[in-house]
Amino acid sequence: MRRTPGRIRIIGGSLRNSRLDVPDLPGLRPTPERVRETLFNWLSPVIAGAHGLDLCAGTGALGLEALSRGAASVHFVEPQAAAAQALRANLARLKVAGASVDAVDAARFLAGAPRPFDVVWLDPPFAADLWSTLAQRLEQGWLGASAWIYVESPRDRVLALPAHWMLHREAQAGEVRHALYRRAGMLPLS
Numbered sequence: 001m002r003r004t005p006g007r008i009r010i011i012g013g014s015l016r017n018s019r020l021d022v023p024d025l026p027g028l029r030p031t032p033e034r035v036r037e038t039l040f041n042w043l044s045p046v047i048a049g050a051h052g053l054d055l056c057a058g059t060g061a062l063g064l065e066a067l068s069r070g071a072a073s074v075h076f077v078e079p080q081a082a083a084a085q086a087l088r089a090n091l092a093r094l095k096v097a098g099a100s101v102d103a104v105d106a107a108r109f110l111a112g113a114p115r116p117f118d119v120v121w122l123d124p125p126f127a128a129d130l131w132s133t134l135a136q137r138l139e140q141g142w143l144g145a146s147a148w149i150y151v152e153s154p155r156d157r158v159l160a161l162p163a164h165w166m167l168h169r170e171a172q173a174g175e176v177r178h179a180l181y182r183r184a185g186m187l188p189l190s
Helices: 033-043 061-068 081-093 106-110 131-138
Strands: 007-009 019-021 051-055 073-077 099-102 117-122 143-154 165-173 176-183
Touching: 019 081, 033 061, 033 143, 033 165, 033 176, 051 061, 051 106, 061 073, 061 099, 061 117, 081 099, 106 131, 117 131, 131 143
Parallel strands: 051 073, 051 117, 073 099, 117 143
Antiparallel strands: 007 019, 143 176, 165 176
């Protein structure tokens, strides 16, 4: 498994060029800058004022990009204690408002009392194969009526996602597929 660099940076918004310390943990793979740039170009019409959920947050780079670009709040869920602590430290150092961190397994978090989110980042550890399980649990009250769901997965993996999650856009970077879904019945992004 590839090891992460010791630092990555926020690429846009009010925190642009801010560095994030990244712990050296097995399986931790921050979403590359190029992928984050593409994703937030896709989300730019809806991110301002949005409430986000960064499941399996790792470094928290996706949720931090959202906050930097005007999201109202992001809740981070990360089970690895060292990664959750590094995320909390980065949030404190950058004086980020609207963020909270739960150091708990994503499936356990989603077994709790639901509250709807506007944008969800679903990027579990690839070896755990949790996409279908977490997607089904998200459908139990965690997705707002106009929710957007970002999914990052191995390029060759076929995912069993809810049938009413409509693919909006997708791309590939190396061995990783990244895709943005919307729930059926929503208006598309411009």
